[in-house]
Amino acid sequence: MRGEAANRVTFVRWPAERDLREQCTVHRRPCLLVVEHGAPPPENVGLHEDWVRPPIAPEDLQARVRQLTARTFLRSRPVLDPAGILYFKESSVTLSVTQCEMLAPLVGRHGQTVYRIELRDILERSGASSSSNALDLHVMRLRRRLRVVGLAVRNVRGRGFVLEPT
Structure with a gap:
């Protein structure tokens, strides 16, 4: 079961392949630990890993791989929840x-241009000043807040802004 699955999840025999698990952790590769018979499961399971104990039904294994892949993918793109919290990576x-x-x-539209007029319209609908200077001030404040999560709002000269990792 060792190696890369179709979804880029690495299967690791636990505890025999501790080194491979460590490599996956360092490189943030999704990793499914297959706990060997009689061995205790790992005490701490990271964001990019999960574990199973054989025998496991093929559909259960596929579900674990899909869930692990989805969890890893979601952390590679910013997610803005309705409560006003932006999540990115950890x-x-x-x-x-x-x-x-x-x-x-x-x-x-992560990684794509959002036009200035779109953001000015948002400011206008919220009741704030929508002048060019006001927009620039809001973007400056937003940049400061996003720095802590490793994101940046970059200028696209004469057009708008794009959200990218730093």
Whole structure:
């Protein structure tokens, strides 16, 4: 069962392949630990790993692999929850209502340009000043808040902004 699965999940015999598990942890690769007969399961299981004990039904194994892949994928893209918390990788930051409203299109189109006019419209709907200077001030404050989670709002000259990892 060792090696790469179709979904890029590495299967590791536990505890015999501790070194392979450590490599997966360092490189943040998804890892499914297959606990050997009679061995205790690992005490601490990280974000990018899960464990099973054989024998396991094929559909159960596929479900574990899908869940592990989804969990890892979600952490590679920013996620903005309705409570105003932005999650990215292992970090999170709380944002104001206006910051959330401005960030929503940037998160939704992560890595793509969001035009200035779209963000100015958001400011106008929220009742804040929507002047060019006001937008720049809001973006500056948003940049400060996002620094802690490893994200940056970059200028796309003459067009708008893009949300990217730092």
